Amino acid sequence: xxxxxxxxxxxxxxxxxxxxxxxxxxxxxxxxxxxxxxxxxxxxxxxxxxxxxxxxxxxxxxxxxxxxxxxxxxxxxxxxxxxxxxxxxxxxxxxxxxxxxxxxxxxxxxxxxxxxxxxxxxxxxxxxxxxxxxxxxxxxxxxxxxxxxxxxxxxxxxxxxxxxxxxxxxxxxxxxxxxxxxxxxxxxxxxxxxxxxxxxxxxxxxxxxxxxxxxxxxxxxx
Amino acid sequence: xxxxxxxxxxxxxxxxxxxxxxxxxxxxxxxxxxxxxxxxxxxxxxxxxxxxxxxxxxxxxxxxxxxxxxxxxxxxxxxxxxxxxxxxxxxxxxxxxxxxxxxxxxxxxxxxxxxxxxxxxxxxxxxxxxxxxxxxxxxxxxxxxxxxxxxxx
Numbered sequence: 001x002x003x004x005x006x007x008x009x010x011x012x013x014x015x016x017x018x019x020x021x022x023x024x025x026x027x028x029x030x031x032x033x034x035x036x037x038x039x040x041x042x043x044x045x046x047x048x049x050x051x052x053x054x055x056x057x058x059x060x061x062x063x064x065x066x067x068x069x070x071x072x073x074x075x076x077x078x079x080x081x082x083x084x085x086x087x088x089x090x091x092x093x094x095x096x097x098x099x100x101x102x103x104x105x106x107x108x109x110x111x112x113x114x115x116x117x118x119x120x121x122x123x124x125x126x127x128x129x130x131x132x133x134x135x136x137x138x139x140x141x142x143x144x145x146x147x148x149x150x151x152x153x154x155x156x157x158x159x160x161x162x163x164x165x166x167x168x169x170x171x172x173x174x175x176x177x178x179x180x181x182x183x184x185x186x187x188x189x190x191x192x193x194x195x196x197x198x199x200x201x202x203x204x205x206x207x208x209x210x211x212x213x214x215x216x217x218x219x220x221x222x
Numbered sequence: 223x224x225x226x227x228x229x230x231x232x233x234x235x236x237x238x239x240x241x242x243x244x245x246x247x248x249x250x251x252x253x254x255x256x257x258x259x260x261x262x263x264x265x266x267x268x269x270x271x272x273x274x275x276x277x278x279x280x281x282x283x284x285x286x287x288x289x290x291x292x293x294x295x296x297x298x299x300x301x302x303x304x305x306x307x308x309x310x311x312x313x314x315x316x317x318x319x320x321x322x323x324x325x326x327x328x329x330x331x332x333x334x335x336x337x338x339x340x341x342x343x344x345x346x347x348x349x350x351x352x353x354x355x356x357x358x359x360x361x362x363x364x365x366x367x368x369x370x371x372x373x374x375x
Contacts, residue, residue, distance in 0.1 A: 009317045023375075040272055044314065046373060047275040051357035052318035065375040082375060 001030040002094045003120035003128045004037060007113055009048060012090065015111045016049070019088040020059065024049070024113070025079075025101065026066030027093040034128055037092030037114050039066040045092065045113060062090075070097025076104050083108060136206035136213065142194050144185035149202065151178035157199040229350050230358075231258045232277035233342055235288040236266040238296055239330055241337030250342050258346050260338075266290065267300025271311040274325055278315070278357055284324040284349040285311075288341050291332040301329065320357050324349070 006012075016022055024046040032038025046064040053060040065082070069075040070093030079101075083089065088109040091098045095116040102110040118130035133150045139157075140147055149155050153171035160179030163170035167180045186192045207213070235242055247260045259281055263269060266289035277285040287308055289301035305327055312322040328341055 009314070040270060043272045043374065044275055047272065047279050048314050048318050050373070051275070051279050051320065054359070055319050055356045063373055063375050 001033050001120060001122070002096070003034045003117045003130075004031045004094050004114040005117060006036055006041065006045065006092075007115055009045075009052065012045075012111070012113050013049065013052060016060070016088065016090060019086075019109070021061045021086045022049075022063075022088050022090050022111075023083065023086040024062055024064040024090045025070065025092060026064065027070040027091075027097050028066055028068045029071075031092060031094055031097075031114060032066075033122070034120065035126070037094075042066050042092050045090075049090075070094075071100045073100065073104065076101055079105070134207065135202065135204070137203065139199070142197070142199070143182045144189060144191065144194075146178055146182045146185060148178050148182065151175070151181070155202075157202065229257065229283045229346075229352070229354065230281060231342075231346050231349050232261065232274075232282035232285040233258055233288065233345065234261045234263055234266070234269055234273060234277075234286070235338060235341075236290050236295075236300070237262050237264060238290050239288050239338050239341070240335050241339055246338055250339055254346065258342055260342070265295065265297045265300035266304035267295070267297060267302075269304050269307055271307050271314065274308070274311045275314065278320070278324060278355065280359060283352065283355040283358055284326070284345075286326045286328060286345050286349075288328045288338065288345075289330060291330045291335075294330070294332060305329070318357070320355065321352065323352065324355060 024042050026032070026039055026042030027037050028039065035041060042064045046062050050060070050062050053062070067075045067078070070091065083105055086108065088111055089101060089105070090111045090113050091101055092113045093101065094114065095112070098110055098112045119132045119134055120128040121131045123129050131150050132147060135149060148157055148159060152159060153169050153175070154161055156179070160177065160183070161170075164177035164180055165173070167177055169175050169177050183192070183195070186194060242262065247262060250258055251260055261273070266287055269287055274285040274287070287304055289304050290296070292301065295301045308325060308327040312325045315325050316322045326345070328345060330336070
């Protein structure tokens with residue numbers, strides 16, 4: 001899932017300053033799962049912003065609404081009935097959601113309330129970690145289900161680097177050495193021989209080399 | 223508690239706090255002429271930051287929570303979770319320029335348990351030392367509860 005964190009309230013207030021009627025728009029998908037932009041967080045932020053406006057003697061009307069997904073046009077469409085009542089939309093969606101709403105309603109300014117972070121795994125309640133860079137050419141089979149690009153600080157495809165201590169990364173001792181994990185896992189699977197291959201440098205063209213990526217599936221289209 | 227104080231307190235509490243029956247709740251609200259608004263919870267772990275924020279926004283100069291003593295939560299960790307949520311709310315309140323003391327938590331004591339009335343009195347006396355909250359909707363612009371709910375579409 002996509003993870004995100006709320007921007008500082010002062011930054012949000014700065015972006016909202018020119019507007020008097022604002023719709024705080026939450027998203028019920030990924031950012032709700034990571035407790036950044038779901039219905040609860042939208043209510044909290046809207047409430048905090050209304051109070052901040054009162055404290056600073058500002059007259060701002062802030063309403064809140066949460067849609068199931070901000071990044072899918074069909075879920076945004078119901079906003080047609082209400083969106084023109086507002087000067088701006090404060091989106092608690094990820095970057096994709098913000099842009100989808102902005103594209104739908106080009107005449108209405110949209111303010112991002114979140115910083116979109118990474119593709120994350122939920123490790124525990126309130127604990128998310130980046131395990132995938134979305135490189136477009138998955139190599140997890142060769143590395144026992146542990147991605148050296150996302151989880152090794154040096155992004156080494158032919159590791160280990162030799163610097164880890166007690167299974168911890170030498171760059172950031174707070175994280176385990178990804179290559180230690182890879183070797184342990186491949187040993188457990190009896191597949192350590194996969195590391196005898198030499199893996200060439202990653203072809204990043206599949207991630208960012210030719211601008212924004214897209215997927216077209218004709219069988220899914222009308 | 224004296225009637226001359228015009229501060230209002232939103233007080234959330236776990237129903238397992240001693241002396242927190244519905245009769246007690248009504249008696250406290252009546253004695254304080256509504257200056258203490260009581261909100262019973264099945265467990266303090268049910269509390270969300272948005273409850274405290276909404277209370278500060280709509281009805282109260284301060285919003286507090288009373289929980290069971292550490293280790294005595296009927297649901298094991300409700301009061302531990304509640305403490306973290308109150309802390310989170312205090313951070314939000316600080317970020318908008320309000321005194322963090324307007325949000326608080328009182329954890330009951332196993333050794334010397336106090337009743338809801340005693341705790342409510344102590345907290346109310348404490349918040350009466352603070353000025354009126356600048357974040358609270360002023361009576362002039364006060365709207366009915368149904369209007370307040372219109373914030374959520």
